[in-house]
Amino acid sequence: MTTLAVLGAGAKAVAVAAKASVLRDMGIDTPDIIAVERIGVGANWQASGGWTDGVHRLGTSPEKDVGFPYRSSLVPRRNAELDERMTRYSWQSFLIATASFAEWIDRGRPAPTHGRWGQYLRWVADQVGLNIVQGEVDELAVAGDRWAVHTHDTTVYAEALMITGPGQAERSLLPGNPRVLSIAQFWDRAAAHDRITAERVAVIGGGETAASILDELFHHRVSTITVITPQVTLFTRGESFFENSLFSDPTDWAALTLEERRDAIARTDRGVFSASVQEALLADDRIHHLRGRVAHAVPRDGQIRLTLSSNRGSENLETVHGFDLVIDASGADPMWFTSLFSQDALDLLELGLGGPLTADSVQEAIGYDLSVIDVTPKLFLPNLAGLNQGPGFPNLSCLGLLSDRVLGAELRASTPADKPAISRNDEQQPLR
Numbered sequence: 554m555t556t557l558a559v560l561g562a563g564a565k566a567v568a569v570a571a572k573a574s575v576l577r578d579m580g581i582d583t584p585d586i587i588a589v590e591r592i593g594v595g596a597n598w599q600a601s602g603g604w605t606d607g608v609h610r611l612g613t614s615p616e617k618d619v620g621f622p623y624r625s626s627l628v629p630r631r632n633a634e635l636d637e638r639m640t641r642y643s644w645q646s647f648l649i650a651t652a653s654f655a656e657w658i659d660r661g662r663p664a665p666t667h668g669r670w671g672q673y674l675r676w677v678a679d680q681v682g683l684n685i686v687q688g689e690v691d692e693l694a695v696a697g698d699r700w701a702v703h704t705h706d707t708t709v710y711a712e713a714l715m716i717t718g719p720g721q722a723e724r725s726l727l728p729g730n731p732r733v734l735s736i737a738q739f740w741d742r743a744a745a746h747d748r749i750t751a752e753r754v755a756v757i758g759g760g761e762t763a764a765s766i767l768d769e770l771f772h773h774r775v776s777t778i779t780v781i782t783p784q785v786t787l788f789t790r791g792e793s794f795f796e797n798s799l800f801s802d803p804t805d806w807a808a809l810t811l812e813e814r815r816d817a818i819a820r821t822d823r824g825v826f827s828a829s830v831q832e833a834l835l836a837d838d839r840i841h842h843l844r845g846r847v848a849h850a851v852p853r854d855g856q857i858r859l860t861l862s863s864n865r866g867s868e869n870l871e872t873v874h875g876f877d878l879v880i881d882a883s884g885a886d887p888m889w890f891t892s893l894f895s896q897d898a899l900d901l902l903e904l905g906l907g908g909p910l911t912a913d914s915v916q917e918a919i920g921y922d923l924s925v926i927d928v929t930p931k932l933f934l935p936n937l938a939g940l941n942q943g944p945g946f947p948n949l950s951c952l953g954l955l956s957d958r959v960l961g962a963e964l965r966a967s968t969p970a971d972k973p974a975i976s977r978n979d980e981q982q983p984l985r
């Protein structure tokens with residue numbers, strides 16, 4: 554038996570589990586998938602995960618579902634059958650199963666709310682019998698030639714590990730200060746219908762997280778909203794066929810230079826708002842943009858003073874601005890999981906990387922199968938695969954392709970049955 558453990562039962566775990574289940578039904582050998590999840594399937598798409606209140610809408614189209622783009626290349630001569638079987642877990646199949654397909658069509662195929670998208674993920678997980686170990690992962694260690702994924706109660710041993718999700722939403726510039734809200738604190742207040750009243754509000758960060766927060770903030774009593782990002786202006790994401798196809802089909806991505814790839818990601822992904830967000834929100838005259846990175850935050854005279862630094866030519870300019878409320882929506886830290894690694898696991902990674910573990914060194918070492926090259930047991934990091942493999946892998950843009958790459962990877966020979974994949978921590982553990 555070969556096991557692939559997945560940290561988090563979100564969109565990626567569900568997509569990989571769905572494809573693995575279909576492959577198994579077709580009689581094809583495939584690893585067992587075990588997701589270790591702290592809350593529940595699709596938790597980050599509802600209020601409990603801290604990233605949304607569940608009522609805001611998905612930015613990408615829901616047809617970019619767990620099988621998209623339905624162009625498998627995993628099983629010679631049977632890929633069409635694989636894609637056809639995957640359509641049973643499509644967004645449309647979910648709507649049909651929940652008697653809402655006709656209504657969705659008649660309403661003009663609206664973007665679903667985050668909460669509804671979470672329901673879709675849970676439906677797929679149920680259909681394919683996703684194996685979930687409940688618990689918060691608190692350590693990632695190496696045990697012999699397997700990963701040991703530890704929670705308080707349980708350890709999952711696996712020949713390969715995939716890490717998903719943006720980490721925790723509780724990060725705040727000034728923890729404990731009521732004038733500075735983390736993403737989770739903001740959504741907690743919104744979900745409790747706690748109306749925010751403030752004159753000057755700052756939202757730090759661009760991207761989908763900040764977009765959802767802006768969308769919500771307009772319904773509260775705020776006089777001005779200043780969006781703070783390092784870019785010269787608030788860019789609109791390019792959404793033409795050519796830009797979108799980079800996300801769905803990264804075939805030509807590897808042929809671009811590193812500089813061209815960074816440029817494409819900056820224009821289409823990082824810190825940019827979708828055209829619909831620009832149109833709906835940024836037309837509101839309460840909104841302004843300030844360029845800079847937040848260098849310091851201090852409470853003074855009933856306000857939060859933010860020092861922003863920005864590069865103007867060769868000069869570094871610092872400016873200070875006061876706000877009544879600051880929302881730290883700077884969002885996901887792509888390296889959030891590194892604090893979970895045991896010293897052995899860190900040594901293993903640094904050996905594979907040939908140097909210190911940094912966001913740049915990891916991104917540049919992600920191979921075709923979305924794992925870190927030269928690291929065994931395999932470590933799949935799709936959220937850091939954008940630069941090397943294609944900008945769609947960290948998000949929802951090509952979950953079907955992501956599953957092909959991960960399940961098509963060469964995994965180490967299977968482990969004998971006397972070494973179980975799941976053990977309770979109160980049982981004797983020969984491997985730790």
Ligand SMILES: Cc1cc2nc3c(=O)[nH]c(=O)nc-3n(C[C@H](O)[C@H](O)[C@H](O)COP(=O)(O)OP(=O)(O)OC[C@H]3O[C@@H](n4cnc5c(N)ncnc54)[C@H](O)[C@@H]3O)c2cc1C
Pocket residue numbers: 560561562563564565566589590591592593594595596597602604605610611612613688689690691717718719720721761762765936947948949950
């Ligand atoms: C508000 C918002 C809106 C977004 N909208 C879009 C969009 O429209 N289109 C798009 O392509 N992308 C969007 N994104 C990006 C989105 O995060 C990714 O596309 C996608 O969810 C990533 O899937 P995933 O499986 O990596 O993670 P997730 O679906 O986020 O799942 C991660 C899971 O890990 C669990 N978890 C976290 N820490 C632990 C731990 N220590 N132990 C155990 N479990 C843990 C969480 O509870 C969660 O269930 C959005 C992100 C946000 C925050």
